[in-house]
Amino acid sequence: MTSDLKGHDGEGREFTSPDELWQTSADADGGHNTWYHKAVAYWDSQEASYNGVLGGYGYTSDLDVRDSRQLLLKAMRVQLEAADKGQRQLVALDCGAGVxxxxxxxxxxxxxxxxxxxPSKHLLDTAAKNLSARTVPQPRGVAERFFCEGLQAHNFEAGRYDCIWIQWCMLYLxxxxxxxxxxxxxxxxxxxxLIFVKENICxxxxxxxxxxSSLTRSNSYMLDLFERAGVQVLYNMKQRNWPKELFEVRMYVLKPPAAAAASAAAAADAMQG
Incomplete structure (x- = not known):
């Protein structure tokens, strides 16, 4: 259980549990707006580039994408094959999209x-500019909607997505x-x-x-939260060939809670009807 986990920051402070962290970082009203605003302010101050969003390790992007693609092709093989045959239109959401x-x-x-x-407008504006440029050859898909919002506040359109990709932003929640x-x-x-989560792991x-304002969790901490959220972990894999001086990165593929999925399906059916 997460209540048994201990933690620390880079300034010598120890925490006996996550509950202690969240209590001490809470605002007067019990919420955590200051925690979230500090995270956005940090990214507002970073360079809007691959190197900027990767903390100066821009060269790791190819390593990251290679393993992500392999996992995506494995976990969504049926859906992707249907798309290749022209039998299905696929929609994804990129969370913590940066540039x-x-x-x-x-x-x-x-x-x-x-x-x-x-949530960082200057990063999202750069993303919109980058993704509007024409490339040769043209990729399959286009960027359609740009939400300047944090994960903690976003309301998802019912039944829209085949894939929700959440990378390096769960640590801010x-x-x-x-x-x-x-x-x-x-x-x-x-x-x-399916939901894909890719995250730093201590x-x-x-x-x-x-x-x-980030919290790097251990694999056991992540798995405990997934269990409490009612999601099924289909894959739990380590990013390979990652710089040893950085946190380990793990990739999770998740099926959502059955009750919520059923509600989503019903909502989608109602919209189509």
């Missing part, structure tokens, strides 16, 4: 439509918002839709970064 790197290098090559969700996210995201998925407990 559109994942959409540009991965998602738009496999999905017909990609929406982007990013409180545990409560981490769990509630999956109930909301499940509504946004088609009946056979060895034990959790590590707080006060500069950008």
């Amino acid at each position: 559109g790197r994942v959409t540009e290098q991965l998602l738009r090559h496999h999905f017909h439509t990609v929406d982007l969700l990013e 409180t545990d409560a918002d981490f769990i509630s996210l999956f109930q909301r995201a499940a509504v946004g998925l088609k009946p056979d839709g 060895k034990d407990g959790f590590v707080v970064d006060n500069d950008d």
